[in-house]
Amino acid sequence: MMFFSKLVTYIPSLLKGLGITLELTLLSAIIGFFAAIFLVVGVLYGNRFFKILCNFIITIIRGTPMMVQLFLIYFGLPGINIKLSPLTAAVIAFIINSSAYQAEYLKGGFMAISKEQIEAAYSIGLNKWDAIRLIVFPQAFRFAIPALSNEIVYLIQYTSVAYTIGLPELFYISKNFASKTYMNLEIYLFIGIIYLIFIYIITKLTDIVEKKLYIPGFDTSHLK
């Protein structure tokens, strides 16, 4: 019970840490999603320049460790006089990183849409961008939901590496607690459960979204 009495004093900072973890996760997931749309459309429908550029960006991001990207932004950029707070640096690094992965998941969905449907869209007079927006994207997104929901789960967990640049997120606070109280077992079990709860909630939420958007014929179970 020693643990819980100590924990109580830490509740405010743990809550703050949790807030930062969720903020980082949601910002990277959401802004990363829009950046991913840009990347995938660039890769699949852009002109030569955009195709090469977007492919290049995706390859670089997926080909380097997250930690390297994070350190480059936080410790590297000051070298050219760009100094960012840990939170800003982490948000930027995670958005960039997540966008490349989300782009890959969306790409699978985009490529599952038959060329004939796009031609049918053209045949009624839609232009290329409307065909992508109204026909391809809504279907591609549905196909990609299971993979995108995995990405959010992954983000919640992986934001913990931001402790390395001193961002006081959930893991950082716990580490702090452990080093002050030596109650390693208790605190890591405790925040493990907190992560688990949030991941469970996210999984349930994405299930709800998937069901809400369900359309007969869009059986994505084979992608899970």
Added chain:
Amino acid sequence: MEENLLIIENIEKAFGSQKVLDGVSFKLNKGDVKVIVGPSGTGKSTLLRCINLLNPPDKGRIYLQNTEITQLPHSKIPSIRQKIGMVFQHFALFNHLSAIDNVALGLIKVKKMNKTDAYEKAMFELKRVGLDQHKDKYPAQLSGGQKQRVGIARALAMDPLLILFDEPTSALDPELIGEVLQVMQNLAKEGMTMICVTHEMGFAKSVANEVIFMEKGKIVEQGPPLKLFTEATHPRTREFLSKISELYGESEKK
């Protein structure tokens, strides 16, 4: 220039080094129904796709209502396409939209109709193909024949000057072919201008005013269906036509 709805003048199309269309010309008047037949790989689909500029021809000209459409800037192409309906072999319905939304989409997004009018018109077209009962079903919930009829309603909704049909029944089970041909026959009788790539010779005999036999990217012979069936001048035409009436004879009887 005379009053033809569509004039195809000497069009050529190659994919890489393979010449797929090699100087095809014909004319179409309002209300004409032309049936195009020919062996696989002859360029029938490519010809249709040239007409609605999905694959613009390399050479030659196409005039729609006496306006050349083969030299248009990219931005003008969608406005031409909405005047030319297309019905696809594998239906190509928008899988995330219900039957009525498939039909209404072009009205709302291309013709900028307000939703009430668009859905009213979409409903009218679905009735025309006998599918008003199924308006809220998604493509995955429809049979092949029903899907194809939605495809036809989608083309009709745009009030096109003509409709191109690319083997509209060849992906269907035999027992579903009849319902689609029936709809096409009704359209023909209502005066819709149509170019149909199909091997359904019963359909050709009953409504086409001309059958075009194509081979290797060229028109070998063309003429009124009965004339072509009974007294084709070209031996290849006779050979081909007798082969397909053998193959497709059964669904013709239905």
